[in-house]
Amino acid sequence: xxxxxxxxxxxxxxxxxxxxxxxxxxxxxxxxxxxxxxxxxxxxxxxxxxxxxxxxxxxxxxxxxxxxxxxxxxxxxxxxxxxxxxxxxxxxxxxxxxxxxxxxxxxxxxxxxxxxxxxxxxxxxxxxxxxxxxxxxxxxxxxxxxxxxxxxxxxxxxxxxxxxxxxxxxxxxxxxxxxxxxxxxxxxxxxxxxxxxxxxxxxxxxxxxxxxxxx
Amino acid sequence: xxxxxxxxxxxxxxxxxxxxxxxxxxxxxxxxxxxxxxxxxxxxxxxxxxxxxxxxxxxxxxxxxxxxxxxxxxxxxxxxxxxxxxxxxxx
Numbered sequence: 001x002x003x004x005x006x007x008x009x010x011x012x013x014x015x016x017x018x019x020x021x022x023x024x025x026x027x028x029x030x031x032x033x034x035x036x037x038x039x040x041x042x043x044x045x046x047x048x049x050x051x052x053x054x055x056x057x058x059x060x061x062x063x064x065x066x067x068x069x070x071x072x073x074x075x076x077x078x079x080x081x082x083x084x085x086x087x088x089x090x091x092x093x094x095x096x097x098x099x100x101x102x103x104x105x106x107x108x109x110x111x112x113x114x115x116x117x118x119x120x121x122x123x124x125x126x127x128x129x130x131x132x133x134x135x136x137x138x139x140x141x142x143x144x145x146x147x148x149x150x151x152x153x154x155x156x157x158x159x160x161x162x163x164x165x166x167x168x169x170x171x172x173x174x175x176x177x178x179x180x181x182x183x184x185x186x187x188x189x190x191x192x193x194x195x196x197x198x199x200x201x202x203x204x205x206x207x208x209x210x211x212x213x214x215x
Numbered sequence: 216x217x218x219x220x221x222x223x224x225x226x227x228x229x230x231x232x233x234x235x236x237x238x239x240x241x242x243x244x245x246x247x248x249x250x251x252x253x254x255x256x257x258x259x260x261x262x263x264x265x266x267x268x269x270x271x272x273x274x275x276x277x278x279x280x281x282x283x284x285x286x287x288x289x290x291x292x293x294x295x296x297x298x299x300x301x302x303x304x305x306x
Contacts (some may be wrong), residue, residue, distance in 0.1 A: 075223060089276040090222055090296070142227050157223060159230065159274040 017042040018124035018185045019208075022192050027205045035132030035202025037175070038195070041125040043211030044096055045103035050115040051091040059113040063095070066109065075155040077168045086168060087155050094119075094166070094182075124188035126195075127170070127209070129178040132202040137179065139198040141167065147177060161194040163187045216289050221296050222276040230274035236260065237267040237281045237297070263287055269297060 019040045027034060049071070051059045060071040069080040071093050078085045086094040095110075097103045100120060110116050128136070134145050140160035144150060155168040163183055170178040183191045196204075216228040236259060242251045260266075263286060270280045279297035284290070 090278060090298075092276075142230075157275045158226070164274055 015121075018121070018188055019126075019192075022124075022189050023126075023206060025206050025208050027203070028196060029200030030203035033203060034205035035130055036128060036136050036199045036204040037130040037133075038199070038204060038206045039127040039129075040206065040208045041127060041180070042208065043100065044098060044120065044125065045100040046097075046119045046123055047095045047103070047107050048088065048115070048117045048119055049093045049095055049110060052114045055113045056091045059110065062110060062113060066106065072155075075157075076153050077155050078153075086166065088166065089157065122185050123182045124185050124191070125180060125182050127178065127180045129173050129175055130202070130204075131175045133175070133177055133179065136195075136199050136202060137167075140194055145169070145177070145179070160191065163191050163194070165191070216291075218270060218272075218280070218282060218291060219294050220272050220275060220278070220280060221294060222278055223272065226272070226275060230272060231280075232271040232273050234269035234271060234279075237269045265292065 017040075019042065023038075023040055025040070049059060049063075056071070063085060064070045067080045067083045067085075069078040069083060069085050071085050072078050072087045075087045077087070082098040084094075084096040086096065088094045091114075095107075097106070103120070104118070107116050107118060130136075137145055141158060143156055143158055150156070150169055152169050152171055155166065157164070157166050159165060160181075160183075164187075166182040168180055170180060172178060181191075217225045218228055218231055219225045239255060242255055244252075247255075265283060266286050267281055267283050270282050272278050272280060281293075281295050281297050281300055282291055283293040285292070
């Protein structure tokens with residue numbers, strides 16, 4: 001009997017973050033202090049929740065019981081210990097987990113109440129701060145992001161340079177307003193081209209957030 | 216022009232896509248005459264004044280809206296979610 005060939009045809013598959021090959025830590029643009037700070041986010045769990053007709057209260061109850069956060073009924077973000085519920089349209093939300101550990105099990109619990117779809121690898125996320133962050137965003141976002149018009153916890157679905165984005169404001173940091181932006185992964189390159197061109201005049205420092213938990 | 220989306224607030228019109236008249240009623244397909252179907256498919260009012268029309272908030276919440284707009288000056292009198300309007304069986 002012939003020896004069974006043991007030549008390995010296996011390809012080594014390694015997960016790639018959404019910013020891989022697009023953005024990397026470093027700095028660019030004007031020198032002499034970064035006007036904009038960009039933190040590349042990766043390794044989070046993300047899912048879309050779309051409540052079945054009439055099932056939004058039930059979905060909200062189970063999320064609240066499980067994670068301690070209610071699904072926001074207005075364009076807001078609700079944050080718990082390790083999860084965020086982000087408004088994404090009428091009866092629609094994004095559920096974000098700091099780590100992907102146990103995320104699939106959580107989604108399975110929510111699934112009976114609507115359309116639940118894991119999008120962890122489908123979006124690229126970046127946190128923007130710095131003293132010139134609103135000057136930067138004014139070049140692409142058509143909304144008024146002044147603190148008087150866009151409060152901490154507010155969420156908006158809009159577009160930047162024709163790329164559909166979801167943007168929300170976190171609690172202020174040392175340099176003022178802090179925003180997070182989510183773009184479709186396939187548009188991350190286009191978004192980053194807009195971002196680098198727009199942020200260059202302010203000087204930008206890019207860092208990568210440490211990834212929480214196993215991918 | 217800005218449209219005040221009931222979900223997202225006031226947004227630039229470029230976030231939206233226009234469809235057309237909001238209140239067309241499709242005739243009962245098999246029973247309708249050819250003339251009635253032709254009217255439904257092709258004939259449109261072209262009012263100089265108030266017009267109820269469908270807009271899609273594609274760059275925002277992805278909801279269909281019914282916008283009541285004055286075609287002479289683009290003044291918008293009302294915006295409602297298309298989902299929430301009362302519709303007849305044939306709508």
